[in-house]
Amino acid sequence: MVEAKNSQLIIALAGSPNSGKTSIFNNLTGAMQHVGNYPGVTVEQKTGLRKYRGYSIKVFDLPGTYSLTAYTLDEIVARNYIINEKPDVVVSIVDSSNLSRNLYLSTQLIELDVPLVFAFNMSDIFKKSGTEVNLDLLSVLLGAPIVQTVGSKGTGMSELLDKVLEVHENPQARKRVNLKYGDELENEVSKIIEILKKTQAKLSQKFNLRWLAIKLFEQDREVLKSLKVLLEEKFYTDLVKAAENSINHIKNVSRDMPETIIAESRYGFINGALKETLIEKPQNEVSASDRIDRVLINRVFGLPIFAIIMWLMFQLVFKVGDYPMNWLALGFSRLSQLLSTALPAGLLKSLLIDGIIGGVGGILVFTPKIMLLFICIALLEDSGYMARVAFIMDRVMHKIGLHGKSFIPMLIGFGCTIPAYMCTRTLESKNDRMITMHINTFMSCGGRLPIYILFAGIFFPKNAGNIIFSIYVIGIVFAVLTAKLLRATRFKGEAEPFVMELPTYRVPTVKGVLIHMWERTWLYLKKAGTIILAISIIVWILFTFPRIGNAYSEGCSEQLAVLEQSFSLGDISEKEYKDSALVIEGKIAAEKLAHSAAGKIGRFVEPVFKPLGFDWRLSLASISGMAGKEVVVSTMGTLFSLTNENKDSQSLRSAIAGQYNPLVGYNFMLFSLLYFPCIASLAVFRKEAGTKELLFQIGYTLGLAWVVSFIVFQVGRIFI
Amino acid sequence: MGNSRHTIPSPTLTLAGAVQGRKYKIDKIPGGHCLNSRLLSLGFLPGEVILVINQSGWGPLTVLVKGSKIALGRGIAHKIPVQELDYKSNG
Numbered sequence: 001m002v003e004a005k006n007s008q009l010i011i012a013l014a015g016s017p018n019s020g021k022t023s024i025f026n027n028l029t030g031a032m033q034h035v036g037n038y039p040g041v042t043v044e045q046k047t048g049l050r051k052y053r054g055y056s057i058k059v060f061d062l063p064g065t066y067s068l069t070a071y072t073l074d075e076i077v078a079r080n081y082i083i084n085e086k087p088d089v090v091v092s093i094v095d096s097s098n099l100s101r102n103l104y105l106s107t108q109l110i111e112l113d114v115p116l117v118f119a120f121n122m123s124d125i126f127k128k129s130g131t132e133v134n135l136d137l138l139s140v141l142l143g144a145p146i147v148q149t150v151g152s153k154g155t156g157m158s159e160l161l162d163k164v165l166e167v168h169e170n171p172q173a174r175k176r177v178n179l180k181y182g183d184e185l186e187n188e189v190s191k192i193i194e195i196l197k198k199t200q201a202k203l204s205q206k207f208n209l210r211w212l213a214i215k216l217f218e219q220d221r222e223v224l225k226s227l228k229v230l231l232e233e234k235f236y237t238d239l240v241k242a243a244e245n246s247i248n249h250i251k252n253v254s255r256d257m258p259e260t261i262i263a264e265s266r267y268g269f270i271n272g273a274l275k276e277t278l279i280e281k282p283q284n285e286v287s288a289s290d291r292i293d294r295v296l297i298n299r300v301f302g303l304p305i306f307a308i309i310m311w312l313m314f315q316l317v318f319k320v321g322d323y324p325m326n327w328l329a330l331g332f333s334r335l336s337q338l339l340s341t342a343l344p345a346g347l348l349k350s351l352l353i354d355g356i357i358g359g360v361g362g363i364l365v366f367t368p369k370i371m372l373l374f375i376c377i378a379l380l381e382d383s384g385y386m387a388r389v390a391f392i393m394d395r396v397m398h399k400i401g402l403h404g405k406s407f408i409p410m411l412i413g414f415g416c417t418i419p420a421y422m423c424t425r426t427l428e429s430k431n432d433r434m435i436t437m438h439i440n441t442f443m444s445c446g447g448r449l450p451i452y453i454l455f456a457g458i459f460f461p462k463n464a465g466n467i468i469f470s471i472y473v474i475g476i477v478f479a480v481l482t483a484k485l486l487r488a489t490r491f492k493g494e495a496e497p498f499v500m501e502l503p504t505y506r507v508p509t510v511k512g513v514l515i516h517m518w519e520r521t522w523l524y525l526k527k528a529g530t531i532i533l534a535i536s537i538i539v540w541i542l543f544t545f546p547r548i549g550n551a552y553s554e555g556c557s558e559q560l561a562v563l564e565q566s567f568s569l570g571d572i573s574e575k576e577y578k579d580s581a582l583v584i585e586g587k588i589a590a591e592k593l594a595h596s597a598a599g600k601i602g603r604f605v606e607p608v609f610k611p612l613g614f615d616w617r618l619s620l621a622s623i624s625g626m627a628g629k630e631v632v633v634s635t636m637g638t639l640f641s642l643t644n645e646n647k648d649s650q651s652l653r654s655a656i657a658g659q660y661n662p663l664v665g666y667n668f669m670l671f672s673l674l675y676f677p678c679i680a681s682l683a684v685f686r687k688e689a690g691t692k693e694l695l696f697q698i699g700y701t702l703g704l705a706w707v708v709s710f711i712v713f714q715v716g717r718i719f720i
Numbered sequence: 721m722g723n724s725r726h727t728i729p730s731p732t733l734t735l736a737g738a739v740q741g742r743k744y745k746i747d748k749i750p751g752g753h754c755l756n757s758r759l760l761s762l763g764f765l766p767g768e769v770i771l772v773i774n775q776s777g778w779g780p781l782t783v784l785v786k787g788s789k790i791a792l793g794r795g796i797a798h799k800i801p802v803q804e805l806d807y808k809s810n811g
Contacts, residue, residue, distance in 0.1 A: 067761035071754045101763045101786040218757075256766070260749055263760035289789070290773060299776040391791045395779040403793055404780065428754050498780055498793030499758050 009057045010085070011164055014078060015093030016105055017064035018384070018503035020121040023151030024093055025061045026515050028161070052161045060087060063425070066501075068108040070222035073425040079222075082114060083206070089164045093119045096126035096133075096148070097504075099278070100270050106142070107266040110177055113208040116144035117163045123148035123156070130281035141273040143177035152509045181214070181265040184253050188246035189213045195242055201230045216243040217250075217258040289504045293388070297502075302392040309385075311469075313376045317369055318453075318465050324368035325453075332361040351540055359536025359634035362652075363528045366450045366630070371521050373446055377415045378516035382508035386411070387500060394498055400480050401487035403498035406436040410479065413443030414472070416520055417677040420445075421684050429496035435486045437689055439479040441676050441701050444472050446524065447629040451672045454633055458657045459665035467666070475673050478704070490696075527680070532634060535627050539635050542598035548591055556588050593639075612671060612706065613664040613713040622671065628678040663716045667709050674705035733804060735783070736797035740775040744802035755796065762790055769805065 013028075015021035029048025046061040062081060063074035070076050082090060092109050094102035099120075109116055118139070120126070126133075139146045145163045149156035167174065180186060192213040196203055203209065215223040216239070228236055250258045296305060336353050343349040380386045386408055394404030405427060413420035420440050427433045444452075452471055456464040560581060567577040593599045601623070602616030609619040617639055625632035640655040660668075676682060676698060686694040738744055746768045749759050763786035764770075773789060774782040780791050792800075 067757065069757045069761070071757050098787045101788050104761055104763070257751070257756065259756055260760065260766065264765055267763070267765060293774065293782070293789075297774065297782070299779065387791070391780055391782070394791070394793060398779075398793075404791070428758065494795075497755050497758075497796035497799075498791065499755075499762065499796060500791045501762065502782060502789040502791050504789075 007055055009055045009089070009165075009168060010060065010087045011057060011089045011091055012060040012062050012082060012085075012087040013091050013093055014062050014082070014105065014109060015064060015119075015121075016066050016095070016102055018501065019064070019093045019095045019102055020151035021061065021064055021093045023509065023512055024091075024119060024121060024149060024157075024160075025059060026512065027151060027154040027157050028057075029059050050161070052158075053165060055165065057161070057164075060085075065105065067105060068112070069218065070220050071428050076222055077425075079112075082109075082112060086114075088115065088168050089117055090114045091117050091119055091160065091164065092144075093121050093149075093151075096120040096123045097129060099274060100267070103142075103270045103273075104263075104266055107179060107269060110143065111179060111208070111211050111214060113176065113211065115167050115171070115174060116142075117160065117167055118142065118144055118146040119149045119156070119160055120146055121149045121151050124150045124153070132279045134277040138273060138277040140175075141177075141276065143175045152506075152512070178210075179265060179269050181262055184250055185217070185258060185261055185265075188217070188250060191246065192216060192239075192243060195239055199231055199235055201232075203230065214262060216240075217247060218262060219243075219247070219259075287504070289384075292505050293502070296385070297388050297391050302388075303396075306389060306392050309380075313373075314469055314472075315465065316376065317372045318468065321369035321372045325365055328365045328368065332357055332365065335361075347544070350544065351537070354543075354638055355536050355540030356533070358637035359539065359631075360528055360533050362634045362637035363450065363532050363630045364525075366453065366633075367521065367525065369449060369453070370446045370524050371517055373449070374415050374517040374520045375513060377412060378513040379508055380411070382506065382512050382516065384503040384505045387502045390498075390500055391502060398495070400483040401495055402432060402435060402483055403495045405498060405500055406432060409436055409440060410443045413440045413445060415446050416523065417441065417443070417445045417681045418523075418684050419520065421681065421688050424688070427496070431487075431491040431493055432496050434689060434693060435483050435491050437685065438486060438693070438697055438700070439482045441697065442475040442479040442482065442674065444475045444673055445629070445677050447678060448672055450630050450633040451625075452669050454636070454653075454656070455665045455669050458653050459660075459662040467669075471669050471673055474670065478674065478708075482700075482704075527628060528630070531628060531680075532631055535624060535631050536634050536638065539598065539624060539631075539638050542601070543593065543596050543638060545597060546595060548588075548595045552591060553588060556584055559584055598639075608706075611713070612709040613660075613667055613717075614671075615659075617659070618664075618668055622668075622675075625672060626676075626679060628680070629672060632672060661720065663713065663720050667713050667716070670712060671705050671709040674701060674708055676701045733802055734798050735772075735781070735792065735800040735802050736794055738772045738775060738781075738797075738802060738804075740772050743769055743771050743805045745769050745805055747801040747803060750796075750799040759800075762786075763788070764790075764800070770802075 013021055013025055028050050048059045050057045062078040065075045065078050068075055068079045090109055092106040135146050147156055147160045147163050193209050196209045247258050336357050339353055390404035390407050393407040397403050397407055409420040409423040412423050417440055421437055424433045424436045452468045456467040460467040563580055566572050598620055602620035605619045606616040621632045621635045624635045637652055640652045685697055746766055748766055749756055749764055771784040773784055780793050781797055782789055782791050
């Protein structure tokens, strides 16, 4: 069978976390990747395209899981994808230096009876260990071809694709391997298969019946759920009853749960295969990773070292990031100057300069810092340190009723809250997940950073770094308090047990880190180019219309003309003239704003924000910030750019400095920290947690932000 | 450190009471579907020999199971009964 050229092929990559799956995905697809839009898509999926030997191969990166049970969302997503979408070939990626554990997931792919190819990844490390393996024999035993790969270097990719095509083109050559679960269990399995065969529903078209039987013995919630839908009611109850009888029978005979026996059989199968094919060299008991861990997760030094790493990260982002940020700011202000001389005065000029450059440019300026932050997070993730952070923080997290694993989404939340919400999928317990999601709001995301940089830079120029750090710390404090509160009230019960792999430390690859960083930065830029652009224009319209009546502006023009005349006649000095002219121009601008729709909205909501020390401008900025915290800065930009004739980059800063005091500045940062991150994050929140939790999240964070800012302002006022 | 039970001559030890650097054999995997499955998928099986890498007496500990390093919370370590292997054979 020779496939026609340009035929489509869909492959899925399955592998445990830390198996190097992502690096293989990156190498296979290169730049042709697509990360599914977060809101609106049912499942976050990374897909990529690869042209190879006339095939157009669509590569799906499944979530990294250790198993295909139904205990975490990631597992369900990965499994449902394979069952429902039926990819042409599944590539099972395993860490060659840890075959027995990694092949556990592969045994479950074998059980699913899908066309398989094995990628034995990190084969360079494996070869260095001196262990020898008979790949031909192992591939016979596992029933699928094996390709050795080094994901970090891109070795073995074309061999891998060759094998994928070979498996796809020769379906008749596929060997089926049946895992055996021991006589007792096999008897029961056959019984259940017999029952399953009797149903009217065409189960065997969708499922492998043997796999279904195994899942029934594992009491798999998802499988039970879908069977309940597919089967006739009576049949379903009988089936469940029969499965229960079998489970009880097995429990009686072997004093172990069927689940344990099944797992033992899978490992037994792996061990059997490896015993025949692997000649292992005795390894050093203490690996390099262990030596690093002696320091990094040391009970005394672990936490301080983590704190230092965090501090360094912030210094890098803020100090080093300043340079490119200033270059960009300079560039944008040059662009404004250029446009303002080139364009005739009018609405178009105002839209371009005040609306778009003031708004979108104001956001793009922060891109270098956001990139640096994402690079740092990618480094922490790819080096393996992130898992250690969970370990170190477990003790601390325990005190707030969570465990160490919940800390990872929180750390990612410093970058962007949306992937952080996604990351909570690795938590098994629903309560833990809900609490972690609710408190993630307080892990200050990259979108809020521009606000801090702007306000801290203006009001605390000497200690901007420390001030911003304090905001982050306050966020953590509120996360802790909220977690305690939620655990005590809405999500009672104990935290799920903490079990987590600490992967071997690896030197992150430049490519991997850059791709990681770029994926997230791209979301930021896309937001700037779409939502924020749209909002900037809307904000500009709100600020510009309705325009003030001619009478008023004419009146002012007359005043100006009179002033000019007296200056030219020498009645007043140049300084007097300039000052008076500024006052009049300021009056026009203020009148324009007061008259505009934005001004009216600002003043309408001002009473709500007044007790926090915010005037109508800050109120308006906060409201527009619901669309995305970056918008706060762009709105301020448009706002002050419109009222200011002087359009250099310093003008926004000095205008804000003149308008507010440091207390209000700090309080505004606090307020921005505490209410929910953005509308996009709320959409994801709703999808992951439901409408009820969403409403709680909105109400709680808005309420908290108001109350805290109220207290800070009212108390702070006494001292100032 | 282990919780001793008076009826059995050798005290029942759990992983929480294990000593850093020694090897233990797992007796039983605690119930509870979710936990059970998680442990099994990471290589914790009845009869499996594990090495305690890092144990400071409080907070989580790390063990070597099937060639990977796994961190375990103290709560769950208390629920995994183990037997100590003759530790001279270690290394």
